[in-house]
Amino acid sequence: MMSADTLGRTITARARFSAPGRGTPTGHEAWREQAACLGADVALFFHPEAVRGAARSGRTLEAKAICDACPVRLACRDQARAAREPYGIRGGETEEERKAWLKAQARRAAAKAKREAAA
Numbered sequence: 378m379m380s381a382d383t384l385g386r387t388i389t390a391r392a393r394f395s396a397p398g399r400g401t402p403t404g405h406e407a408w409r410e411q412a413a414c415l416g417a418d419v420a421l422f423f424h425p426e427a428v429r430g431a432a433r434s435g436r437t438l439e440a441k442a443i444c445d446a447c448p449v450r451l452a453c454r455d456q457a458r459a460a461r462e463p464y465g466i467r468g469g470e471t472e473e474e475r476k477a478w479l480k481a482q483a484r485r486a487a488a489k490a491k492r493e494a495a496a
């Protein structure tokens with residue numbers, strides 16, 4: 378399901394649900410109650426496909442500034458990495474930065490396995 382925010386930007390239902398400052402935190406995700414993005418515009422963290430260039434960069438910087446001041450940034454980043462979250466800025470990382478980290482992590486694991494097999 379898609380909807381639009383007050384500026385007409387399209388936001389998916391998944392983005393609304395998966396934003397750290399949204400939904401009801403349970404158990405091990407209680408850190409979400411301390412999220413600096415609670416009440417922030419979710420569209421900052423999940424940019425619509427059509428937003429590119431300077432407009433996208435501006436939104437990304439705005440979201441990252443909120444993350445920079447967030448007391449649960451590392452928990453948020455690690456949870457997004459562990460879940461291989463494909464969308465959104467989480468823990469100060471864009472989806473592209475998260476994908477790059479995951480790829481680098483996979484390369485390191487493969488290299489380690491290769492070294493151990495050769496030993």
Ligand code: SF4
Pocket residue numbers: 397398412413414415422443444445447448449450451453454466467468469
């Ligand atoms: S690190 Fe950013 S996305 Fe994660 S909870 Fe904090 S403000 Fe929200």
